[in-house]
């Protein structure tokens with residue numbers, strides 16, 4: 377039975393896509409079958425893996441193509457259902473449904489989810505009908521939060537929004553808060569990390585440190601494990617893979 | 628006649644709100660009458676100025692309150708039309724209009740824009756009906772772009788989206804590209820800055836350097852000019868105010 381994990385926060389630029397892509401890549405390297413679903417009109421998950429899908433989530437949601445035609449094999453054990461601009465049109469279609477709009481993604485995914493161990497969803501920043509659809513489909517929420525004031529403000533706002541979804545659907549649960557952009561040279565992020573650990577002790581994961589390799593890897597279309605295997609960035613995401621897979625021996 | 632400038636880029640966390648707030652604050656300090664309009668459900672413009680508006684853009688768009696009741700005076704010469712979660716409801720109303728949806732903001736703003744020299748619009752990341760409304764109302768586009776690979780990918784995608792709007796409305800023009808998070812200690816951002824200058828010589832503004840003061844100022848509810856008046860961050864935004872106001876003596 378696939379674990380369905382959405383990587384999400386309304387605040388922009390906190391490392392959602394970087395985390396979805398590297399967590400997915402790491403789980404695949406550890407031997408799990410992973411489907412990475414990009415629900416963002418920016419389509420940056422495929423870009424970060426060096427792929428340019430001609431069809432993806434849009435064509436799955438409109439049913440103009442079969443699942444097999446929408447999913448591409450990005451790596452061994454790692455499949456990708458790409459996002460991109462065409463999702464904007466699908467969002468309008470979903471918005472105009474008079475009922476059941478929030479179940480659109482769940483219905484489209486039902487026939488294919490049994491093939492995977494993990495379904496990792498990357499989401500767009502902001503808050504819209506597609507993110508609501510993700511929260512009506514996923515079971516676990518992983519929130520990357522950059523260690524800065526504005527992202528922390530975004531975190532508390534997002535958790536209220538999540539709460540309003542949970543009134544309608546108890547299955548969606550916050551599970552992981554991943555501090556990102558930890559910089560041991562600056563006090564601010566360290567203080568915010570200490571504060572987060574106090575506020576959310578049961579959810580806090582090992583932090584991802586600031587590392588230029590993470591911002592460079594995308595221009596080579598590589599995961600961090602391919603681009604900088606010995607780096608602290610690789611070590612940090614490896615830790616996250618172990619925590620999420622509950623497998624101390626993963627990777 | 629008010630200059631209507633939207634600060635926008637679909638990519639998250641590139642400094643849109645930081646730029647809208649500090650550009651608006653600087654123009655106000657220079658003596659111009661400025662209205663800062665926050666069209667983002669995150670409502671972070673008000674937060675960065677230390678204000679918690681009880682009414683704002685939502686109530687203006689639904690017409691449940693008069694403009695006077697929606698606009699608060701945040702500083703001398705600086706008025707604020709706040710954003711926030713309630714905008715999500717308004718977005719749904721706009722989405723369901725069968726015609727004229729993209730002119731909703733323009734209609735609501737028509738009666739009040741003559742009171743200001745500048746109307747600065749902060750926008751949410753992503754792409755939705757409210758951003759389309761902003762692009763059908765504003766005349767000038769200012770794009771902050773963080774000097775990293777993914778934001779640059781976001782810039783080229785955004786410019787294509789802007790082009791598709793321009794087919795319907797010639798009045799909206801790209802005017803400023805503001806490189807942000809320039810870090811003189813790292814090669815990557817410097818190389819990307821050089822690249823941007825080559826690609827867009829007519830739009831490139833003096834860059835905003837990475838500076839912790841910019842991420843700290845919001846927790847005190849202060850603009851950079853109030854929080855760190857002597858800093859390079861203050862100097863950088865001062866330069867932007869001069870460029871935008873076309874006034875070498877501003878501030």
Ligand SMILES: Nc1ncnc2c1ncn2[C@@H]1O[C@H](COP(=O)(O)OP(=O)(O)OP(=O)(O)O)[C@@H](O)[C@H]1O
Pocket residue numbers: 387388389390391392393394395416499500501556557558584585586587588589590591592594637638639640752775776777778
């Ligand atoms: N730990 C890190 N160290 C250095 N750079 C990073 C790190 N994590 C992410 N980045 C870079 O920071 C930028 C933002 O990351 P990313 O695109 O993953 O965030 P996001 O939350 O998906 O953004 P959006 O809200 O636009 O979807 C990118 O340029 C990315 O390469």
Ligand SMILES: Nc1ncnc2c1ncn2[C@@H]1O[C@H](COP(=O)(O)OP(=O)(O)OP(=O)(O)O)[C@@H](O)[C@H]1O
Pocket residue numbers: 386387388389501524525526527638639640641642643644645646671750751752807808809835836837838839840841842843845
């Ligand atoms: N030049 C800078 N130096 C250091 N920190 C900065 C700088 N500019 C912005 N920041 C910080 O970076 C983060 C992102 O900035 P900001 O919120 O303005 O971006 P945004 O594009 O409005 O994000 P969103 O896409 O979520 O609306 C914030 O924590 C902000 O305080």
Ligand SMILES: [Mg+2]
Pocket residue numbers: 392393394416420499500501
């Ligand atoms: Mg992303």
Ligand SMILES: [Mg+2]
Pocket residue numbers: 643644645667671750751752
């Ligand atoms: Mg913002």
